[in-house]
Amino acid sequence: MTPADGNSERQLDGISASPGICIGKAYLVDKEGVDIVKQYYVQPNTVQDEVNRFKTAVKQATEELRAIIDETPDDLRQHAYILETHMVLLKDKMLYERTIEAIEKEKINAEWALKKIVANVKGMFLEIADAYLKERAADIVHVSDRIMRNLVGAEQVNIGAIDKRVILIADDLSPAETSQIQLERIMGFVTARGGRASHTSIIARTLGIPAVLGLGKATQQIRNDDLIIIDGTAGVVIINPDEETLLSFEEQKNRWEEYQARITRKGRLASETLDGVKINIMGNIELPEELVSVLDHGGDGIGLYRTEFQYLSRPDFPSEFELYDRYKDVVDVLAHRPVTIRTLDINGDKAIANGSMADEANPALGLRAIRYCLKKPDVFRTQLRAILRVAVHGNVRILFPMISSIEEVDAAIAYLDETAADLQREGIAHNRDIEIGIMVEVPSAVALADLLAEKVDFFSIGTNDLIQYTLAIDRGNREVAHLYNPLHPAILRMIKRICDVAAEKGIMVTMCGEMAGDPLHVPILVGMGMSELSMNPHAIPEVKSMVRAISTTDAEQIVADLLKLSTSEQIDKLLHDTYNQTLKEKVYNGHNGVAAHH
Template identity: 55%
Template sequence: MAEPEKNQIVLKGISGAPGICIGKAYLVDREGVDLIKRYPISEEGVPAEINRFKNAVKRATDEHAAIIDSLHNDLREQMDILETHLVLFKDKMLYGKTIETIKTDRINAEWALKKVSRQIRRMFMKVNDPYLKSRVTDIAQVSEQVMRHLVGAQDIRISDINKRVILVAHDLSPADTSQIQLELIKGFVTDRGGKDSHTGIIAKSLAIPAVMGLGNVTHCVENDDILIVDGNSGVLIINPEEDTLFSYEARRANYEHQQASLARDSHLPAVTLDGVKMRLMANIELVEEVVSVRDNAAKGVGLFRTEFLYIDLKRFPSEEELFEKYKEVVELLTPKPVTFRTLDINGDKVLPYMKGVEEENPALGLRAVRFCLKRPEIFITQIKAILRAAAFGNTRLLIPMISCVDEIIKVKEIIGKAVEELKKEQKVFNQDIPLGIMIEIPSAVIIAEDLAEHVDFFSIGTNDLIQYSMAIDRRNRQVAHLYHTMNPALIRMVKMVVDAANKKNIEITMCGEMAGDPLNLPILMGLGLRELSMNSMSIPLINQMVRRLNAVDTRAFVEKVIKMGKASDIEAFVKETYGNILSD
């Protein structure tokens, strides 16, 4: 008897990584882990039960460490996340509390672990910060690994999969995703996860289509069901109808053709139809990203976020450690420029090893240059390392979060002290490098002409400029609708900064996320920006669009935009005027 035909199901989730794939489902099952019962433990049996829990933690930890050891060095991002999980196995909140619960409640280790992980989940979910909420997933994944060893459940072995499939799972831990073989796994979909989750981060680094946060996809899919994963729009289609299948086959072919075309043309000069040159730079965080900078034909690094080395080391690095890293980047990219942004910590990036006064609102507190001026010994160490690296290639120095002239004067005094120390130490260095400041605070916009007297270039950081000018926390979903790159206030502020830079004859660039969105490009060009720095993966698309625009037309276009009072009207005007180019 033939099986009944399955109906098409369309589920909407969160885009984990772009792209489209079509294939058979492979359901990742952890049957047994959730089948837990509560039973009492006698007082005499408590020590043995605690040892059983400790042994399960040790086996899970050893297994996790073995996965880390098996990774290639080029999988840095996955390795960092896996090492974070390794620490969680012995976290007091999870490990210590579970042992305490076995003692006090006299219950079996499985139930104690389940109880504690639920308590942690409830506690984290009360926090408004989406990033912290997403860390609940890390706790759950570590708990699950320990639980599997307690109950004797069979582990999934993604590395053992030997056919071309699409993974379907309740969740995929970093340990799971690190086993993905790109030649076999077409993509994946999960019940859990989001853009801020570690699974989401790894999805992007693997560059395979992924849709996450689908809720109950594991209950809707059976092994060998045909799936369409649309990572561009965050859509999953289960058992697609014939017309849908043909439509998505065409979409996939078109997407792959577009990507190939972009890659093929990425080395063409970014020059407008009327001959205006644009300089497209890359934002990076790690030395390893230099490969992507080269592959995407960036004209250099417009923003090197140096704080991530401090976070990775879990302590303040020495001058020599910083110098070696900075020198490596400069030498790899020479003669192209590398712009080092000095340490920008606190706010949304906190060093866990640094003890200090807890701030109610860190975004408005001792962060970035304010911290560096408060701790000059840390600042001087970094400045010296940058000046030494500058002897080996084209280097620029960028200071974040400047709000007044006094701050830049103090920064220059510290640079002077760093130069004197290097001279006394008879080290090779280059002090004649361009000095710039981030324009990301409204006060800096207002006094831009005054600030320009003290520096060689401006770099507009739109991420914080929008946040501070609109008085919103950009990670707060309650006010996320106000975070808009086409807000008239922002566009007018950008114009003020560009005008001030031109008047004082200094260079100007933009390094915020606004720079990498094609929708914003006609406005930015029309305002007079000729250098943009962005995620290196965005460069080929922006390059292609530059080559289809006319700079003179964008200037006339912006004259009309400046007079508009609503972000929605501006966005509609952009789409109406440049819709044909954007749709291509």
């Protein structure tokens, strides 16, 4: 069958880069003009002109990139570093000087010289075994395409001007191109090149848009305005689906959307156990915009408001007023519901410097969170003032991260008191009468739990760090990541100790780590006596369903049984054996396939 065969259905298999299903019209980004270049010899007396023509094209390319970087919206800034790298590559000796040498020595035109040099560089990359590094050859191709477009004057594809909702089909999308896309117009991505580690794939996953990459020449079978289906989960693209296929995918798409809508509706039901114990299910947020998602999913409040974002991507520290304004946006919407504001949990100097050279060898064990704040009283006080001021308007709690000693809690509270006294003296409205909590995420805090409980109103267990520090596992390290397990008996014992101490001292204990967002873990956490859990907003409805499906007495029994076991495997098995049926019937409603997406 040839592509000209018209409208029969065809299926293309690629790499699943971002999950989801979308159905829509194809929009081709055509770069043909750049692939065919004229090749000719230049007269010796015009060689210099040819070199200058090349230099001008590089200069234009640099200016274009600079302009794109300047126009990149703040929320995509983290991707702009790739463009900065491209700017360095434009002037790289191996590309820039070698091309000029080729023009001068071989007396060939700039396009031909550039093409030869790039082919040579690409050849060197083909020998690289490491998949990630191999894909970096794409960066060099993007850079040379940009120079080439300026040389041949090929009309730039302006992705920014797409005016309808489409599925974007391209040979490959450079970071510069993806950053120009009006993303609300794109339903999905299909590209010939690229893999899981490619930039397009990262962007698609960030935005939750389905994407299938690595289709190779198959993309040439797709024409503009063809009706296509992308199944990003399976890595499949279907061109010109017949009625039956279309119906089947429409159905799958609807089922998924319906399931999400249903579970969202269920999110509105109260989260009370079968024996009537209310468990507050809260959302974790980073941006005020995420509030909507917490409320849509039926969250009872904010259990963790991460405040680092305002310190990133900027040349200076945020002012008290900026912080106050942002916090007030959140507090106003939540009204009487709790908003737990966690103080700065990073090394602020490094965030501000953004890529400074003073990198610590081991940042996870370095100067961050409360340690940084106590070393930088000005930065800390500014945030405390904003928090105490916004506390006038709602139910605000303060949470100090990474506490590892009594001295740190004493010092943090002393700063809070001092700040309140300053505000009092200045006659500025504030509220010192707020609940103070600490993150329990360092093993020493677990050992000191009884002493720490005397100082604060609540504990919030940060499982991500607690597991990392307790088991000495870096989740980012592929060699050991599989050992990271919240059901490790040591972790269960630590959480049990924290809960027991909290109960004895009469303070609240909550959990805001990833462990809290998995319905399977709910019986353990409720059984240990937690009255509040906080998680990513999308996990709220399922966790609530699980709470409604269990009783505290059963939960306490399973905790007692689990604590007798000595390996993660045994714990995992008993937990699954006991609750699989409940999960299937009460949480996922038989949508086991759908549940696997989470």
